[in-house]
Amino acid sequence: MEFLRPVTWADALAAKAGQPDALPIQGGTDVMVEINFDVHRPPALLDLNPVRELAEVETLPDGTLRVGAGVPYVRLINELGDRLPGLAQASRTVGSPQIRNRGTVGGNLGAASPAGDSHPPLLASDAVIEAESSARGTRLIPAVDFYKGVKRNALEPDELIRAIRIAPASGPQYFSKIGTRNAMVIAVCSFAIALHPDERRVGTGVGSAAPTPRRATAAEEFLSAELDWDARGPLSVSVAQRFGELVKEAAAPIDDVRGTADYRKHALSVMARRTLTWAWNDHRATREEAS
Amino acid sequence: MRVNVTVNGSQEAVDDVWEGESLLYVLRERMGLPGSKNACEQGECGSCTVYLDGTPVCSCLVAAGQVEGREVRTVEGLATAGRRDAAGDTAGRAAAGHDELDPVQQAFLEAGAVQCGFCTPGLIVQSHDLIERNPEPSDAEIREALAGNLCRCTGYEKILDAVRLAAKRKASAE
Numbered sequence: 001m002e003f004l005r006p007v008t009w010a011d012a013l014a015a016k017a018g019q020p021d022a023l024p025i026q027g028g029t030d031v032m033v034e035i036n037f038d039v040h041r042p043p044a045l046l047d048l049n050p051v052r053e054l055a056e057v058e059t060l061p062d063g064t065l066r067v068g069a070g071v072p073y074v075r076l077i078n079e080l081g082d083r084l085p086g087l088a089q090a091s092r093t094v095g096s097p098q099i100r101n102r103g104t105v106g107g108n109l110g111a112a113s114p115a116g117d118s119h120p121p122l123l124a125s126d127a128v129i130e131a132e133s134s135a136r137g138t139r140l141i142p143a144v145d146f147y148k149g150v151k152r153n154a155l156e157p158d159e160l161i162r163a164i165r166i167a168p169a170s171g172p173q174y175f176s177k178i179g180t181r182n183a184m185v186i187a188v189c190s191f192a193i194a195l196h197p198d199e200r201r202v203g204t205g206v207g208s209a210a211p212t213p214r215r216a217t218a219a220e221e222f223l224s225a226e227l228d229w230d231a232r233g234p235l236s237v238s239v240a241q242r243f244g245e246l247v248k249e250a251a252a253p254i255d256d257v258r259g260t261a262d263y264r265k266h267a268l269s270v271m272a273r274r275t276l277t278w279a280w281n282d283h284r285a286t287r288e289e290a291s
Numbered sequence: 292m293r294v295n296v297t298v299n300g301s302q303e304a305v306d307d308v309w310e311g312e313s314l315l316y317v318l319r320e321r322m323g324l325p326g327s328k329n330a331c332e333q334g335e336c337g338s339c340t341v342y343l344d345g346t347p348v349c350s351c352l353v354a355a356g357q358v359e360g361r362e363v364r365t366v367e368g369l370a371t372a373g374r375r376d377a378a379g380d381t382a383g384r385a386a387a388g389h390d391e392l393d394p395v396q397q398a399f400l401e402a403g404a405v406q407c408g409f410c411t412p413g414l415i416v417q418s419h420d421l422i423e424r425n426p427e428p429s430d431a432e433i434r435e436a437l438a439g440n441l442c443r444c445t446g447y448e449k450i451l452d453a454v455r456l457a458a459k460r461k462a463s464a465e
Binding site: 001002003005025027028029031032033035036037041044045047049095096097098099101102182183184 | 292309310313333334335337340346438440
């Protein structure tokens with residue numbers, strides 16, 4: 001095995017181009033598990049820890065946040081929780097403090113597990129993944145197009161993930177996850193909702209309930225049309241119920257060691273209703289504060 | 292490959308490191324520092340917790356090459372640092388041959404938070420970090436901080452007692 005240790009982003013891209021089968025490693029919280037158990041022995045590891053650019057967070061001219069692929073979960077929680085509440089909530093459910101000190105959204109995207117905790121909020125917030133190669137430069141991939149199959153993503157062999165581009169929350173966001181305890185849990189299933197009141201639109205993300213993380217598009221369209229965006233009246237029970245059913249219908253889960261398909265579908269409908277209720281109540285409270 | 296790393300304040304050059312091995316393996320098998328324990332090798336149990344550049348991490352999930360040029364502090368490095376932190380009178384005791392435990396280690400002993408001892412080094416490093424960052428942690432904060440450290444013996448109550456005791460002592464010493 002080779003160990004590649006580029007110090008700059010340009011060097012990292014050159015290293016990946018020169019050795020496309022090198023496996024990028026950042027926090028190591030997925031990569032090292034597979035090596036320790038000899039599940040996977042890559043010909044080379046490409047250590048991205050020394051690449052400082054990847055640890056940076058910046059605000060682009062249009063207000064979008066550009067979060068470096070190497071920013072660990074602990075920083076998403078502590079530094080970006082106010083602007084990216086959905087992603088911060090999901091980050092807080094990742095592993096344990098030690099894992100959150102090392103693990104990154106970039107790594108979650110690279111691994112592309114359907115159970116990855118960051119995927120649902122990225123989908124709900126219309127995040128865009130910034131990939132780059134030395135040959136073709138930057139490519140912007142919407143999260144919805146990024147997940148291609150179980151542990152497969154849209155990256156080309158010579159590409160690395162540079163950053164995640166995501167707009168600061170324009171409304172309430174929530175993430176919910178089912179597991180046996182509040183730590184060290186791989187999601188049985190998970191759900192994220194983001195209200196975008198200025199666009200009168202709802203975003204969703206469903207995790208661990210299909211071969212890839214996915215949006216519940218029909219549920220989003222239904223809810224965007226039904227919500228009382230202007231008067232911000234109380235949430236109708238039947239609307240919440242129907243939203244839960246549509247989220248359930250968007251899922252295509254399997255039976256496995258963590259849970260059955262039936263349970264996952266049921267849990268998703270409950271999480272969808274609950275997170276919607278929290279989000280809508282927050283939205284209504286905002287108006288009350290303003291008036 | 293060779294890995295240059297500072298461990299517990301001492302600069303080391305470790306040779307013949309396999310590119311896929313973990314920091315935990317380097318510490319235990321190549322440097323003779325068996326304090327960090329090898330249990331799950333997948334970040335589930337926290338027994339291998341060490342400081343990497345001042346941040347607690349599972350050393351089983353850090354590739355050895357990733358620590359090049361960086362600083363690692365293991366449970367073996369806490370007692371020494373304890374002496375350094377309390378410079379004055381303890382320097383004299385150290386010279387007289389007493390090994391001054393870190394207050395967190397002392398609290399674990401006194402609270403009976405140690406049974407088989409396997410999880411203890413990881414819990415001590417993680418608790419040490421908690422109290423450094425948050426000198427008066429609530430019970431909920433202690434539980435969350437230690438959520439990634441598994442103990443199969445004590446049932447955690449005495450571990451929580453130990454952390455509360457260490458925090459209290461630190462607060463009254465300051």
